[in-house]
Amino acid sequence: MDNNTATSIFGSLSSGIRLDVYRLLVKTGPAGLVAGEIAAALGLPSTNLSFHLKAMTHAQLLGVTQEGRFQRYRANMPLMLDLITYLTEECCSGHPEQCFDQASAFDCCESELSNPLTQTETKP
Amino acid sequence: MDNNTATSIFGSLSSGIRLDVYRLLVKTGPAGLVAGEIAAALGLPSTNLSFHLKAMTHAQLLGVTQEGRFQRYRANMPLMLDLITYLTEECCSGHPEQCFDQASAFDCCESELSNPLTQTETKP
DNA sequence: TCAATACTTCAATAATTGTTGTATTATTGA
DNA sequence: TCAATAATACAACAATTATTGAAGTATTGA
Numbered sequence: 001m002d003n004n005t006a007t008s009i010f011g012s013l014s015s016g017i018r019l020d021v022y023r024l025l026v027k028t029g030p031a032g033l034v035a036g037e038i039a040a041a042l043g044l045p046s047t048n049l050s051f052h053l054k055a056m057t058h059a060q061l062l063g064v065t066q067e068g069r070f071q072r073y074r075a076n077m078p079l080m081l082d083l084i085t086y087l088t089e090e091c092c093s094g095h096p097e098q099c100f101d102q103a104s105a106f107d108c109c110e111s112e113l114s115n116p117l118t119q120t121e122t123k124p
Numbered sequence: 125m126d127n128n129t130a131t132s133i134f135g136s137l138s139s140g141i142r143l144d145v146y147r148l149l150v151k152t153g154p155a156g157l158v159a160g161e162i163a164a165a166l167g168l169p170s171t172n173l174s175f176h177l178k179a180m181t182h183a184q185l186l187g188v189t190q191e192g193r194f195q196r197y198r199a200n201m202p203l204m205l206d207l208i209t210y211l212t213e214e215c216c217s218g219h220p221e222q223c224f225d226q227a228s229a230f231d232c233c234e235s236e237l238s239n240p241l242t243q244t245e246t247k248p
Numbered sequence: 249t250c251a252a253t254a255c256t257t258c259a260a261t262a263a264t265t266g267t268t269g270t271a272t273t274a275t276t277g278a
Numbered sequence: 279t280c281a282a283t284a285a286t287a288c289a290a291c292a293a294t295t296a297t298t299g300a301a302g303t304a305t306t307g308a
Contacts, residue, residue, distance in 0.1 A: 003140050011138035015266080016131050022211075029216030035285060048267060050286055055265095069275040069284050084208060087146075092153030139296080159255060172297060174256055179295095193254050193305040 001086035005060075009083055012059040017044065018052050022061060025075040032074035034067070125210040129184075133207055136183040141168065142176050146185060149199040156198035158191070 013019050020042055025032060033041070039049045053073060056062045061080075062073045092098040137143050144166055149156060157165070163173045177197060180186045187198045216222040 003143055007138055007140050007143050010134045010136075010143070011265095012134075014131055014135035014138045016127050017266095019127055019131050019134070023213075026212065027214045027217055029219070029222045036283095039285095045268075046285065047269075047287090051266075054286080071285065080211065087204065088150065089147075090151045093151055095153070098153045135295095141296095160253095163255095169298075170255065171257090171299075175296075178256080195255065 001082050006083060006086055008059040009061055009079065012056045012061045015052065017042070017048075018056055021049075021052060021056065021073075022075060025062065025073060026077070028074075030074065032072045034070040034072050036070070038073065125206050130207060130210055132183040133185055133203065136180045136185045139176065141166070141172075142180055145173075145176060145180065145197075146199060149186065149197060150201070152198075154198065156196045158194040158196050160194070162197065 013022060021038055024038065024041060035046070035049060035053060038044075038053070039046050042049070053062065053064075053071075057064050057073070061076055063076050064074075065072050088096065137146060145162055148162065148165060159170070159173065159177060162168075162177070163170050166173070177186065177188075177195075181188050181197070184203055185200055187200055189196050189198075212220065
């Protein structure tokens, strides 16, 4: 992960439409959705959605596979994990527990179970 | 966390300069840096840096406190955790382990130790 | 008090990004 | 084959964002 890759991912998620698309595809997981389903779910004109899908695919935030005349899009989850790693590299110069001393409602550094990405159940 | 908040955070990190600023401040942790130190570290004209710091502060990605004639900036780490939670809410409709079955090099769902935010040591 | 320092604001301009409608490509099923 | 469907490409225009230099505000220390 380098600065350019990271900024293009962030740029991809800096529009309300693209963020909605991404969250929708995170929700559907490996099944993904074809472009028309995304357009219907979000109520967007196909030409505008296509513009945004292209941007997200170019940033590698989405993957796409052809199925006949359909294009199926999926969220690239591993890339998001890479991005988080990049953001927190050298956190507090190697002492990440300090980053959260300031915060009240976070106990992430005391617990190994606080990352939503690593849990299958968040509502016990 | 709502769509608008999240897109403004992503917009904040969609410029190479702002991403450099954020990562620099993550690295310095609670100590933070004053504006002049950031400008010196990144080699930026103060007027341009000020523009970017204002954008990041407005998005709440940075906090700022006055110290005499200095302005000290710090990264808002808890906000980043909120953002990650927002992105992964309803991941795979409640079955996040599926999101990573596609990936080869990630074992996050088998291990509770893979989140950089929850570790104090990443290089054993 | 006053010059120097730290930083921000403002205005002008440049560059990038977003939206829409129309046209085009490719695939399917009758 | 051919009309219908799915989606993308292009062009025009609108809107937003970035950069710079000059001017302004506030604080400090001599």
